[in-house]
Amino acid sequence: MEPSTGSTVRADGLVRAFGAGTERLTAVDDVSLEIAGGSVVALTGPSGSGKSTLLHLIGAIERADRGRLTVDDVEVTALRRAALARYRQRVGFVFQRYHLLPALTVLDNVIAPVLPLRAGRADHPARARELLAAVGLARRERALPAQLSGGQQQRVAIARALMGRPRLLLADEPTGNLDSTTGAQILDLLLDLRDQHGMTILLATHERAVAARCDRLIRLGDGRIVEDVDLTDGEDPADTFDRATRLRL
Numbered sequence: 001m002e003p004s005t006g007s008t009v010r011a012d013g014l015v016r017a018f019g020a021g022t023e024r025l026t027a028v029d030d031v032s033l034e035i036a037g038g039s040v041v042a043l044t045g046p047s048g049s050g051k052s053t054l055l056h057l058i059g060a061i062e063r064a065d066r067g068r069l070t071v072d073d074v075e076v077t078a079l080r081r082a083a084l085a086r087y088r089q090r091v092g093f094v095f096q097r098y099h100l101l102p103a104l105t106v107l108d109n110v111i112a113p114v115l116p117l118r119a120g121r122a123d124h125p126a127r128a129r130e131l132l133a134a135v136g137l138a139r140r141e142r143a144l145p146a147q148l149s150g151g152q153q154q155r156v157a158i159a160r161a162l163m164g165r166p167r168l169l170l171a172d173e174p175t176g177n178l179d180s181t182t183g184a185q186i187l188d189l190l191l192d193l194r195d196q197h198g199m200t201i202l203l204a205t206h207e208r209a210v211a212a213r214c215d216r217l218i219r220l221g222d223g224r225i226v227e228d229v230d231l232t233d234g235e236d237p238a239d240t241f242d243r244a245t246r247l248r249l
């Protein structure tokens with residue numbers, strides 16, 4: 001598979017609020033950050049702290065009320081509908097509950113996001129098979145999601161997210177429904193994919209063992225960044241136990 005470089009992400013004063021009047025709640029409250037291309041960043045913080053909303057803003061699933069989001073040289077917050085749809089096509093998104101289509105085979109689930117695209121249509125099955133092989137599911141392409149374990153379903157969802165050749169992969173608690181061993185394997189896979197494709201990965205997680213293996217940890221509290229730590233600072237990336245104990249998760 002072709003190497004590429006991961007996207008750089010820059011947010012300036014992003015705000016997203018829900019509701020009105022006394023019910024108004026600022027889910028993402030003036031978030032500014034810069035993420036280097038090719039890094040793997042853990043987004044942590046208690047439930048309700050704004051992790052999902054921030055991922056949705058960066059993936060343009062939701063629009064910011066205020067602030068600016070720039071991904072590579074694209075000012076996402078200034079895009080209009082058609083350009084926004086094209087931007088979304090180029091971002092990979094992985095969800096906690098996989099969101100596979102139950103009536104479609106594994107292969108068709110992987111192809112699904114590019115079905116509306118004419119370009120390269122003849123190559124889609126081959127590309128999907130290549131991705132299924134990359135996530136270790138080459139032999140299950142004809143299975144239905146319900147016939148797979150949770151970890152396997154998440155692998156299918158990851159293959160699907162990669163179909164559009166994203167340079168940015170957003171993952172919302174991708175190991176949240178999995179036991180710790182399976183979760184660790186999913187993280188191994190994401191880190192391998194980053195190394196092979198040079199993607200930037202931003203993942204929300206509650207799990208200390210997952211966050212500890214990322215390059216950087218950003219903690220949210222009430223929609224704001226309350227901690228931002230570089231976890232690489234020259235130490236052995238394999239020494240996750242030490243890192244995990246340093247992280248108050």
Ligand SMILES: Nc1ncnc2c1ncn2[C@@H]1O[C@H](COP(=O)(O)OP(=O)(O)O)[C@@H](O)[C@H]1O
Nearest residue numbers: 018019025027046047048049050051052053054
């Ligand atoms: N669509 C929505 N409508 C109303 N409130 C929302 C909506 N999405 C999120 N919220 C609220 O915004 C806050 C942040 O939520 P969320 O981003 O899901 O946090 P997290 O992913 O960290 O648990 C929460 O208080 C949540 O209830």
Ligand SMILES: [Mg+2]
Nearest residue numbers: 051052053172
């Ligand atoms: Mg969430």
